[in-house]
Structures are given as C-alpha cells and as structure tokens.
Amino acid sequence: xxxxxxxxxxxxxxxxxxxxxxxxxxxxxxxxxxxxxxxxxxxxxxxxxxxxxxxxxxxxxxxxxxxxxxxxxxxxxxxxxxxxxxxxxxxxxxxxxxxxxxxxxxxxxxxxxxxxxxxxxxxxxxxxxxxxxxxxxxxxxxxxxxxxxxxxxxxxxxxxxxxxxxxxxxxxxxxxxxxxxxxxxxxxxxxxxxxxxxxxxxxxxxxxxxxxxxxxxxxxxxxxxxxxxxxxxxxxxxxxxxxxxxxxxxxxxxxxxxxxxxxxxxxxxxxxxxxxxxxxxxxxxxxxxxxxxxxxxxxxxxxxxxxxxxxxxxxxxxxxxxxxxxxxxxxxxxxxxx
Numbered sequence: 587x588x589x590x591x592x593x594x595x596x597x598x599x600x601x602x603x604x605x606x607x608x609x610x611x612x613x614x615x616x617x618x619x620x621x622x623x624x625x626x627x628x629x630x631x632x633x634x635x636x637x638x639x640x641x642x643x644x645x646x647x648x649x650x651x652x653x654x655x656x657x658x659x660x661x662x663x664x665x666x667x668x669x670x671x672x673x674x675x676x677x678x679x680x681x682x683x684x685x686x687x688x689x690x691x692x693x694x695x696x697x698x699x700x701x702x703x704x705x706x707x708x709x710x711x712x713x714x715x716x717x718x719x720x721x722x723x724x725x726x727x728x729x730x731x732x733x734x735x736x737x738x739x740x741x742x743x744x745x746x747x748x749x750x751x752x753x754x755x756x757x758x759x760x761x762x763x764x765x766x767x768x769x770x771x772x773x774x775x776x777x778x779x780x781x782x783x784x785x786x787x788x789x790x791x792x793x794x795x796x797x798x799x800x801x802x803x804x805x806x807x808x809x810x811x812x813x814x815x816x817x818x819x820x821x822x823x824x825x826x827x828x829x830x831x832x833x834x835x836x837x838x839x840x841x842x843x844x845x846x847x848x849x850x851x852x853x854x855x856x857x858x859x860x861x862x863x864x865x866x867x868x869x870x871x872x873x874x875x876x877x878x879x880x881x882x883x884x885x886x887x888x889x890x891x892x893x894x895x896x897x898x899x900x901x902x903x904x905x906x907x908x909x910x911x912x913x914x915x916x917x918x919x920x921x922x923x924x
Contacts, residue, residue: 587879588913590740591889594825597733598832598877604724606671607833610637613664614834625653627661635706636875637830638675641668642702642709650703650786670722672708675826677719678734679711682741682822686754688714693757693767694815695774695800698823704790706875707823737825746821749918750814757811770808774800810921817855817919824915827891828877839867839878848886854920857911858893859886868895868905878909888913 587595601607615631630644645665648655657665683691691712697705698712720726720734741747757763777796780789801812832838841863848861859880868878875891894908 587888588740588916590737590744590825590916591912593733593736593740594828594889594912595832595838595879597730597737598829599838600730600733601725601829601833602835604727604730606674606723606725609667609723610671610830610834611836613667615640625655627655627657627664630655635702636827637834638668638672639702639706639708641665642672646701646703647786650780670719673715673717673719674722674725675708675830676711676713676715678737678829679708679822679826680714681734681738682747682825683712683818684738684742686751687758688712690754690757690764691815691819693764693771694812695771695797696816696819697797698819699775700778700793700797703786704794706827707819708826711823711826712819737829741822741825744821744916745918746818746916750818753811753814763807767808767811770801770804813919817915821912821915824875824891824910824912827875828889828912831875831877837867839865841865841868841878841880842882845880845882848882848884850886852914855914855917857886857914858908859890859911860906860908863905863907865905868892868907880909880911886911 615628627641627644630648631640635643641664645655655661680688696707696712698707698710700707702709718726720731724730725734757767774796778793781792784792801809804812845861845863848859850860851858875893878890878892880887880890888911890909890911892907892909896906
C-alpha cells in the first residue's frame with residue numbers, strides 16, 4: 587500500500603480506539619433506532635450514508651420536505667456532538683490542504699458546496715474555523731495527533747497535492763486571475779437556487795449537474811485550476827470517508843482470499859474493482875462510501891472505498907462488491923490544453 591493508505595489506516599484505527607470512535611459506535615443509528623418510531627432521527631439516518639453526513643442529510647431532507655423532526659433531548663445532545671465531530675474533520679482536512687489558504691481553495695465550486703442532501707462529501711470541508719476543534723473526544727492525545735500529522739504529510743507528498751499547490755501559488759500572485767475565478771464561481775452559485783416547481787429529487791439532480799459540468803466550457807487556465815482543486819478535494823474527502831468508516835467499525839475488514847475473479851476498470855485517477863466474496867463482513871461495512879482492505883496478493887491490493895454492494899443468499903451469503911482504490915486518487919489530473 588502507499589504511504590497515504592497506510593497512514594489513513596493507522597489514523598482510523600487510532601480514532602476507533604479513542605473516545606471518538608467509541609462515541610461513534612454508541613451513537614450508530616442501528617443502536618438508537620430499536621425502540622424509535624419511523625419518524626425518528628435514527629430511523630432516517632439508517633440509509634443516509636457515512637457518519638456525520640447521514641445526520642446532516644436527515645435533518646436537511648426533513649426540513650426541505652416541510653416535516654422537520656421532533657428531536658428528543660438525547661437527539662439534541664447527539665446533534666451537538668456531531669457538529670463538534672464535523673468541525674474536527676474539517677480541521678483535519680484543513681491540515682491536509684496546507685499551505686493552500688481557504689480564500690484560494692474556495693475560489694472553485696465543488697461537491698462539498700452542495701451540502702449533504704446532494705453530495706457524500708463532508709459539507710464545506712475546504713473551509714476553516716479558528717479554535718480548538720481537535721480538543722475533542724480524545725483527538726488531541728499524543729498518539730492521535732502524531733497520526734493526523736502522518737496523514738497530513740502523506741497527503742502533501744502526493745502528486746495531486748504538488749500539482750494543486752503549484753497552481754495555487756500562481757493564483758495567489760495573480761489578482762486578475764483570482765477575480766476571474768471569483769466571477770466564475772459567483773455565476774455558478776447564482777444558478778444553484780432551489781426551484782419551487784421541482785421536487786427535492788429533481789432539484790438535487792439539477793444542482794449536481796450544474797456543479798459537475800460547471801467548468802466544462804471555461805478557459806483552459808480556469809478549468810485546469812478548477813480540476814486541480816476538485817481532484818485534491820476528492821482525495822481529502824475519500825481520506826475522511828476512510829477515517830470515519832474505520833473509526834466507526836469494530837474491526838478493519840481485510841479481504842485476503844475467496845474473491846473469485848476480480849474485474850477492474852483503470853482510467854486516469856481511477857481504479858474500480860468488481861468481485862464477489864463469501865466474506866459476510868463486507869455486507870456489514872456500512873452504507874457506501876465505506877473502507878476495506880484488499881490483501882489478496884495481487885497488483886490490485888490496497889485501501890478501497892466501497893461504492894456499492896448487493897447480497898445474495900444461496901446456502902452461503904455471496905456479496906457482490908464495487909469499490910474504488912485510494913491509490914489512484916493520489917495522482918494529479920491531466921491538464922487541459924489551451
């Protein structure tokens with residue numbers, strides 16, 4: 587595995603063993619939903635993605651639907667805790683983004699700007715709030731601090747970071763280009779308002795399309811910078827997915843055998859694998875995106891983020907797996923010709 591994959595595993599394991607991971611497991615909706623009604627926060631969270639994001643997703647969805655949840659006192663305490671955990675993840679992301687300042691990395695619009703209803707990304711993960719965000723739930727212990735630093739250093743050593751840092755340095759020294767990037771962002775944001783004539787699902791799909799294609803027709807220099815920011819933002823969010831998933835799990839799921847044929851699709855910054863496994867733990871990894879390790883003594887080994895599963899029962903449980911490896915996301919994006 588790469589240095590970043592190993593550092594991510596180490597950090598996830600450290601968080602699982604400290605108060606942060608213990609509280610995540612205690613708060614898991616599968617534990618809280620047992621005696622709750624179908625209209626409870628825990629029930630809505632059961633199918634809403636990874637830790638933290640699923641809470642924000644449930645609250646935003648019910649609010650937009652005009653059916654805000656009637657939260658119990660325990661729910662309010664839990665939501666307060668999730669807010670602190672989110673700020674801690676935001677701070678870890680900020681360390682990974684250094685030395686690129688927020689005012690530069692926020693010149694580009696991306697998935698984290700859409701919010702939890704439309705994106706799996708950690709909301710506003712490129713922003714930065716001053717304060718002791720990591721003085722929380724054991725995240726400021728010597729061991730955890732060292733492992734956060736290791737992830738940060740490994741992120742900074744990737745080609746993806748080197749590429750975006752070089753472009754960001756040019757942007758910081760070019761006032762005219764910053765203004766052009768800012769105007770482009772403002773134009774995109776103006777198109778993202780919710781339309782009352784569309785359903786929540788239609789609005790979400792529309793806004794996703796706008797953001798996904800926002801820079802397709804932009805000048806080459808604007809598009810190259812936007813793609814560099816988005817590529818590194820993708821890497822940082824995948825690291826956060828892995829860390830949160832590992833922290834919430836009871837063990838690191840490591841697939842060593844019994845996969846059968848592994849089919850893969852390789853493109854620039856992308857390796858997708860599809861295989862079937864009789865290991866039932868894969869069906870328990872949680873809602874995608876969730877992490878697992880493939881260690882089958884093949885060139886495809888590494889840290890993966892689960893993107894889809896299906897479970898079949900035929901004497902033994904057979905899990906079909908679709909996943910993406912983190913290693914390829916460390917690559918820099920291809921530049922657009924002028």
